[in-house]
Amino acid sequence: MITIVDYKAGNLTSVKRALDHLGIANQVSADPDAVRKAGKVIFPGVGAAGAAMSVLKERGLDAALKEAFQKGTPILGICIGCQIILSHSEEDDTDCLDLLPGACVRFRVSDPALKIPHMGWNAVSVLRPHPLLGHLRPGDEFYFVHSYYPQPADPTQVYAESEHGGPFPAAIGKDNLFAVQFHVEKSGPVGLRVLENFAKWQV
Amino acid sequence: MLSKRIISCLDVRDGKLAKSVKFVDTKDIGDPVAKAREYYAQGLDELVFYDITASSDNRGIMLDVVSRVAEQVFIPFSVGGGLRTVEDCSRVLLAGAEKVNVNSAAVKNPGLIAEASAAFGAQAVVLSMDVLRVPVTAQIPSGYEIVINGGRTPMGLDAVQWAQRGQELGAGELVINSIDADGTKQGYELTLTRKIAEAVSIPVIASGGGGKPEHLYDVLTEGKADAALVASMLHYGEYTVSELKEYLMGRGLKIRMVNG
Numbered sequence A: 001m002i003t004i005v006d007y008k009a010g011n012l013t014s015v016k017r018a019l020d021h022l023g024i025a026n027q028v029s030a031d032p033d034a035v036r037k038a039g040k041v042i043f044p045g046v047g048a049a050g051a052a053m054s055v056l057k058e059r060g061l062d063a064a065l066k067e068a069f070q071k072g073t074p075i076l077g078i079c080i081g082c083q084i085i086l087s088h089s090e091e092d093d094t095d096c097l098d099l100l101p102g103a104c105v106r107f108r109v110s111d112p113a114l115k116i117p118h119m120g121w122n123a124v125s126v127l128r129p130h131p132l133l134g135h136l137r138p139g140d141e142f143y144f145v146h147s148y149y150p151q152p153a154d155p156t157q158v159y160a161e162s163e164h165g166g167p168f169p170a171a172i173g174k175d176n177l178f179a180v181q182f183h184v185e186k187s188g189p190v191g192l193r194v195l196e197n198f199a200k201w202q203v
Numbered sequence B: 001m002l003s004k005r006i007i008s009c010l011d012v013r014d015g016k017l018a019k020s021v022k023f024v025d026t027k028d029i030g031d032p033v034a035k036a037r038e039y040y041a042q043g044l045d046e047l048v049f050y051d052i053t054a055s056s057d058n059r060g061i062m063l064d065v066v067s068r069v070a071e072q073v074f075i076p077f078s079v080g081g082g083l084r085t086v087e088d089c090s091r092v093l094l095a096g097a098e099k100v101n102v103n104s105a106a107v108k109n110p111g112l113i114a115e116a117s118a119a120f121g122a123q124a125v126v127l128s129m130d131v132l133r134v135p136v137t138a139q140i141p142s143g144y145e146i147v148i149n150g151g152r153t154p155m156g157l158d159a160v161q162w163a164q165r166g167q168e169l170g171a172g173e174l175v176i177n178s179i180d181a182d183g184t185k186q187g188y189e190l191t192l193t194r195k196i197a198e199a200v201s202i203p204v205i206a207s208g209g210g211g212k213p214e215h216l217y218d219v220l221t222e223g224k225a226d227a228a229l230v231a232s233m234l235h236y237g238e239y240t241v242s243e244l245k246e247y248l249m250g251r252g253l254k255i256r257m258v259n260g
Helices: A012-022 A032-038 A050-056 A061-070 A188-200 B031-041 B056-072 B086-095 B104-108 B110-122 B159-169 B192-197 B213-221 B241-250
Strands: A002-005 A026-029 A040-043 A075-078 A104-105 A120-125 A141-146 A146-150 A158-163 A166-172 A178-179 B003-015 B016-022 B022-030 B044-053 B077-080 B097-102 B126-133 B146-147 B153-158 B171-177 B204-207 B229-230
Touching: A002 A032, A012 A026, A012 A188, A012 B056, A012 B146, A026 A032, A040 A061, A040 A188, A050 A061, A050 B110, A061 A075, A075 A188, A120 A158, A141 A188, A141 B204, A146 A166, A146 B056, B003 B031, B003 B204, B003 B241, B016 B031, B022 B031, B031 B044, B031 B056, B031 B241, B044 B056, B056 B086, B077 B126, B086 B097, B086 B110, B097 B110, B104 B110, B104 B146, B110 B126, B110 B159, B126 B159, B146 B159, B153 B159, B159 B171, B159 B192, B192 B204, B192 B213, B213 B229, B213 B241
Parallel strands: A002 A026, A002 A040, A040 A075, A075 A178, B003 B044, B003 B229, B044 B077, B077 B097, B097 B126, B126 B171, B171 B204, B204 B229
Antiparallel strands: A104 A146, A120 A141, A158 A166, A166 A178, B003 B016, B016 B022, B126 B146, B146 B153
16 A cells, blocks of 8 residues: 655645556555555655645654655655655755755756746656666656756765756655656656556565 | 647537637537547647636536546646636646646736745646737737737737736746637747747747647747647647657657657
């Protein structure tokens, strides 16, 4: 059973619908104990880092996520859920969950033709093989909507990158934690495969 | 680098698909959910649903369409038509849309853009504008005027200035629909699209007039659009999504191709 963490983060129902469509058992929960006991956790999100962290703290979900990570529960972060697993975010100058050392930083592009937010379809290149990205072929594209991107302190934690005025990390992870900046639930078949891979993932 | 997007627009009335031609006389051409699924399978990048239901009694049908699409189609989509308040916007987002599309209601009440943007984020707010070519005047310096009510009511508002205002208020994307070009299949309004694309820093989606793959190429290059909206070209089966995409890729544009 996959538990989708409910912290008022926009795309939660999209993620649930995608899992339902794939026939993957799931539940949505805002209960910290459900996250602690979960077989697997999806940590989704749309919105701002500051607001996301305050809701997590309010509901005691910050501590629950840390515990789940430490005890080895497979966790998939999506979008904001890929950003606030780091130590800090430049967005709202927010201290985050610190599951991975590093920071979430704002795009700084000099070319006025490059728009922020980075919104639309972009290619993702695998830098280090990972079971969740095993199906990717060169040129495969995913749907992105974000103004900030994750930058782990340890570059070996970057599994895939995309490019917007320069390369930026698009998938990061460590051990039982994997997180993608793009929206797997809105990226067509290639995105749904990431969710299927997560359901099958044996850490 | 982001790919140029191909977006299809589905006009929905009382839960059924329709395609407006010059905004008068629409005829029913089928089920929007089935059509959305078909385009998704063909590799379409995004969808827009416009609710053109006349009676507010039947608005609930649209929410049902939205949630059925969201259960079966895993690409972004927006919903517009009849959204007048943040609560209206909230309902379609909760039903499963990624974005709301506001048009006439935003012209009458620009605060709607700001409120929706504050509530859901700029990425969720698309400002759609219907534009008519007019003589250049002091009031309309670009020679393009905003019209509402399906093109019948000129608003005395310059289209380029309205686009900039929309961005300042918090719109995340713009749909530029040329009333002159709509339904003609003679090509998009390149001058209008380029003028607006050069005046704002948010993505611009060109709408109205697409009839051939070349038209898409022209508006995505010369017109400087980030995306092209297509309707009848696809709805009547004249082209498939992959035919359009292969053509554009063949001419050197960055296009998302869906592998087998």
